[in-house]
Amino acid sequence: MRPPRVSDRLRFIASLVLPGARLIDVGCDHALLPIYYLLGDPEAKAVAIDNKDGPLRVAAKNVSRWGLDDRLTLIRGDGIPSGLLQAGDCVVIAGLGGVEIGQILTQIESAAAMYVLSPHSRAEVLRETLSQLSLAIVAETVKAEGGRTYLVMTVKPSVKSIMYSDDERWIGPHCLTQLDADFGDAAFLLYMRRLKRHLSRVVRHDPTAASPLARLEQYIGRIDA
Ligand SMILES: C[S@@+](CC[C@H](N)C(=O)[O-])C[C@H]1O[C@@H](n2cnc3c(N)ncnc32)[C@H](O)[C@@H]1O
Known part of the structure; x- marks a missing residue:
């Protein structure tokens, strides 16, 4: 079957x-x-x-x-x-x-x-x-x-x-290396855009979100440029 x-x-x-x-x-x-x-x-x-x-x-x-x-x-x-x-x-x-x-x-x-x-x-x-x-x-x-x-x-x-850094814990240790490799998969990029939006809300009450948010702003800024 x-x-x-x-x-x-x-x-x-x-x-x-x-x-x-x-x-x-x-x-x-x-x-x-x-x-x-x-x-x-x-x-x-x-x-x-x-x-x-x-x-x-x-x-x-x-x-x-x-x-x-x-x-x-x-x-x-x-x-x-x-x-x-x-x-x-x-x-x-x-x-x-x-x-x-x-x-x-x-x-x-x-x-x-x-x-x-x-x-x-x-x-x-x-x-x-x-x-x-x-x-x-x-x-x-x-x-x-x-x-x-x-x-x-x-x-x-x-x-x-x-032990994970704040960036690794929020973005993921392997996803993080994909950011550096300029990984362009559409699903990955969409996931990271959504995570960035989420982190921009979370950072108002959780300072551990500041560094991963900055990483994602940099990554998405580079893709959108
Ligand atoms: C959204 S479905 C996911 C189905 C499938 N694993 C997938 O990824 O497409 C979640 C299922 O997990 C069951 N579930 C939720 N909590 C559970 C738990 N603690 N133990 C066993 N089943 C659980 C729910 O009844 C539901 O059928």
């Missing part, structure tokens, strides 16, 4: 999962991401978790429709259930806020091999939580979908301690 039609963002997230890894999709909604992933990797397994009955009903129908009941386990749960994670797992948490993603990661007892995280808000709070948990951001990409822009972070456990 043909794989489900999924957005470019979800296809990109699926491409980041280590081949053969068990995918743990937290906040799975329709479960189209794990279905798409499993149809591309016949040996892999997945667990899809959601904390609401409505999405899980749709997910269950989709899992049966694509004949994946023996490879995809659906769980009703808040975050990652205790004892579920195994060392080689890849955890995806996409489409939740950065604060909530951070809370879910803080509650898990053992490390996964990697995490793909896509917060729809408060990425700076998530980066702070990741540094406290010694989880290193190894890549950041911006994807556009339906007029919105989504940050996608690839994250791995680190033995080194991690």
